[in-house]
Amino acid sequence: xxxxxxxxxxxxxxxxxxxxxxxxxxxxxxxxxxxxxxxxxxxxxxxxxxxxxxxxxxxxxxxxxxxxxxxxxxxxxxxxxxxxxxxxxxxxxxxxxxxxxxxxxxxxxxxxxxxxxxxxxxxxxxxxxxxxxxxxxxxxxxxxxxxxxxxxxxxxxxxxxxxxxxxxxxxxxxxxxxxxxxxxxxxxxxxxxxxxxxxxxxxxxxxxxxxxxxxxxxxxxxxxxxxxxxxxxxxxxxxxxxxxxxxxxxxxxxxxxxxxxxxxxxxxxxxxxxxxxxxxxxxxxxxxxxxxxxxxxxxxxxxxxxxxxxxxxxxxxxxxxxxxxxxxxxx
Numbered sequence: 473x474x475x476x477x478x479x480x481x482x483x484x485x486x487x488x489x490x491x492x493x494x495x496x497x498x499x500x501x502x503x504x505x506x507x508x509x510x511x512x513x514x515x516x517x518x519x520x521x522x523x524x525x526x527x528x529x530x531x532x533x534x535x536x537x538x539x540x541x542x543x544x545x546x547x548x549x550x551x552x553x554x555x556x557x558x559x560x561x562x563x564x565x566x567x568x569x570x571x572x573x574x575x576x577x578x579x580x581x582x583x584x585x586x587x588x589x590x591x592x593x594x595x596x597x598x599x600x601x602x603x604x605x606x607x608x609x610x611x612x613x614x615x616x617x618x619x620x621x622x623x624x625x626x627x628x629x630x631x632x633x634x635x636x637x638x639x640x641x642x643x644x645x646x647x648x649x650x651x652x653x654x655x656x657x658x659x660x661x662x663x664x665x666x667x668x669x670x671x672x673x674x675x676x677x678x679x680x681x682x683x684x685x686x687x688x689x690x691x692x693x694x695x696x697x698x699x700x701x702x703x704x705x706x707x708x709x710x711x712x713x714x715x716x717x718x719x720x721x722x723x724x725x726x727x728x729x730x731x732x733x734x735x736x737x738x739x740x741x742x743x744x745x746x747x748x749x750x751x752x753x754x755x756x757x758x759x760x761x762x763x764x765x766x767x768x769x770x771x772x773x774x775x776x777x778x779x780x781x782x783x784x785x786x787x788x789x790x791x792x793x794x795x796x797x798x799x800x801x802x803x
Contacts, residue, residue: 487790495609497612512555515713520784521710522710523709524548526551526555533561533562533637535564538576538585540615563576566671568594568654569670572670579623588628591628602615642658643658650671675719676754678787697720730796738800755786
C-alpha cells in the first residue's frame with residue numbers, strides 16, 4: 473500500500489496580488505555542473521525556471537525531469553548528447569506537474585519513464601494541467617502551441633525503487649506527500665546528491681503547499697532525513713542547489729510554525745486576512761543570507777535575482793497560509 477493518499481486537485485485559489493514563479497522557457501539555458509564523473513546537475517540560468525539532471529553508468533544514462541515543453545526536452549537531450557556517449561535509457565519525473573512532465577512526449581519511445589504511482593495517477597487531465605501551469609507562463613503561448621500529448625510514466629513504484637545504470641545504482645524514493653501527492657526523490661549514493669523536484673529547495677526558499685498541508689509534509693521530510701543520512705547536496709526543481717540537511721531542517725521549522733500559527737488562528741475564529749497578518753513571514757524584510765550567496769553566483773545580476781526571489785517567496789508564503797487556512801477551516 474502506498475504511504476501517500478492521493479488528495480483532490482491542487483488548490484486553485486490564490487491570494488490577492490499573487491504572481492507566482494515564471495516558468496516560461498524563454499531565455500532558458502541549462503548549465504552542466506558535474507558532482508563526480510558521470511553525474512551532472514543541469515542548472516537553469518534564470519531562477520526559478522526548471523533544473524534537470526543527467527546520471528550515467530557504464531551501460532546507460534538517466535535524465536531527471538523532462539521540461540515544460542517538447543522544445544525544452546529537445547534542449548535537454550542535446551545537452552545530454554554533449555556530455556556522454558552512453559545511450560539514454562531512463563527518464564524520471566519527480567512530480568506530475570507539467571513543467572516537469574510536458575516534455576515527456578519528446579523523448580524517444582525506447583526511453584523508459586519512471587515515477588511514483590501517485591504521480592502517474594494525477595496525470596489524467598491534460599487540459600486542466602495546461603490551464604493550471606499557464607498561469608506561470610506570463611504570456612508565453614508555448615503550452616498552447618507545443619503541448620498536445622501528455623505521456624505518462626511507463627513504470628511506477630510505491631515507496632522505493634532502484635535503477636542500475638551499470639556500475640552506478642540510482643535510488644528512487646517516495647517518502648509521502650509534500651508539494652504534491654507523489655513527490656519522487658532521485659538519489660545517487662556515490663555522489664551523495666539528490667534531485668528533489670518541488671519537494672525540497674535550497675534553505676530559505678519558500679515551498680508551495682498545493683495538495684495536503686503541513687502535517688503530512690512534515691512526516692515525509694522526517695522519513696527522508698532518516699532514509700538518507702549521508703545526503704550532502706540537493707538539486708531542487710527550481711533555484712540553486714544547496715546543502716541537503718540544512719534544507720530539510722529549514723523546511724521542517726517553517727512547516728511546524730505554519731501549522732501551529734494557522735491552526736491557532738482558525739481556532740480563534742480569525743478571518744483569512746487576519747491570519748495573513750498573524751502568521752510569521754520569514755521573508756518580510758530580506759532573504760536568508762545563505763540563499764543570497766547562492767543567487768549571487770547566477771549570471772543574471774545578483775541584486776535582480778535576489779529581489780525577484782524575495783518577491784516570489786513572499787507570494788508563496790501567502791499561498792501556503794491560504795492553503796493551510798482552507799484546509800483547517802474545513803476540519
